Amino acid sequence: MNTTSTTAPRIAPPSRLLQLLELRASWELAAGVAALPWLRLAPRGDGHPVLVLPGLVASDRSTHLLRAFLTRRGYEVHGWGLGRNYGPRPSVEEAMLATIDRLHAKSGRKVSLIGQSLGGAYARLLAAQRPDAVRCVITLGSPISGHPRSSTAWRIYEFTSGESSVDPRRWQQVTQTPRVPTTAIYSRSDGVVAWRNSVETSGAHTESIEVVSSHMGMAVHPAVLYAVAERLAQPEGQWQPFERCGWRAAVYPRPSSPK
Template identity: 60%
Template sequence: MTTATREHISPPSRLLLLAEGRALWETGAGLAMWPLLQLTPRGDGHPVLVLPGLVAGDASTLVLRRYLASRGYDAHGWGLGRNFGPREGVEDGMVTLLRKLHDDSGQKVSLVGWSLGGVYARLLASAHPDLVRGVITLGSPFSGSPRATNAWRVYEGVSGQSSHDPRRMKFVQPTPSVPTTSIFSRTDGVVAWRCSIEKTGPKSENIEVIASHLGLGAHPAVLYALADRLSQPEGGWKPFNRGLLGPLVYPDPDRAN
């Protein structure tokens, strides 16, 4: 996809936005499938920092973090209250926490970011690759027009900043130098899915799921993929094997647009 094409991406339709109500069902499905999700590979105990989406806080990532903890990871919320954008102190607070998790554990930290949290994760990985083991984003708008979402007005209202932020995006848009996975849904009602497409490479990939934007943090297909990706040994990363569960769970992310 060319830069010009990405800049003309439209936000998700009103129908998809209305369909975000299915997030309640998706959360229920994740909880119902909890016993089966315990069959995924266990982690090695390294720290995982989970960053929430716009206007959300650590409560929104509770299911996700408890699942990761059940798989053996040292999962942490960001501890900075609600995510009202990169206001004063937020970026410094994330860096301080990232350094603390790294120093306390003696291990690199995996970053999992939901929506705007994924934008932060890529920013952190770009600035501090020596502290970061890998990045996984969930429905994050890291490319394309800043207004190709149904949340840009909310962002500008709560952050007091323009959604057009070339200073930060020049660090966010390039693929981080660490293993990077973008999990996205073409039925996302908040973020245009084309803005979540990563350029695939030796250490970067896309995983497509069929989910709402608000349900990504507890959707069983997302939890399975997270456990699989985080279990990759440091220095031994391999692409996700979507064939294990088939196209009804993980459609081909590279199929024709």
């Protein structure tokens, strides 16, 4: 179990150079669109519900390509439907839990959660409260360990949410290893979140997948789209770690140690 707390040493946020490299997100969007024909080779899904959560100050528009792609791969995909993400205010947290309960009850199947950045932290928080309704969690460049202020966005978070980024209760739920299969996708060239804080400890049902991507472009990056589809396609109860064999070894770097 990840025992990191808000008292953990604060890793320095990404450098100004990495922040500047976030401008490549527009190129990554174009690459994601161009790669869609190739991405048809990604495994098809079994139709189970998938809930996709956007990052800080973003809306469902930011995850449109990812959701459209997963819909074409055979999933019942849903955006969060709560406008822009201004932080985990009580009403927002309750609404997300209600959405999971509704999708779970309607389909009779567990719900997979995908979250970009802050949305991934939400996904882990929700999985901690609804482990029997959640099938798996996939985070994209999300702050899931270390100190919550090891990013370039914590001031924006506090301004928009009106809450401290150092919330011991929520942070404990976010940093605690989920009881469901969990994949953390991260990039060492992330310009928003310190990449070491986006890595999940490898375990019986947990893993990390490294990609070469910006933070903002992670939900549209071709390598991320493929990895998400491949992870979701695993039969329930038969989770196996992501394999970097064949062509994947050239696309997905060997996961780095966060130390």
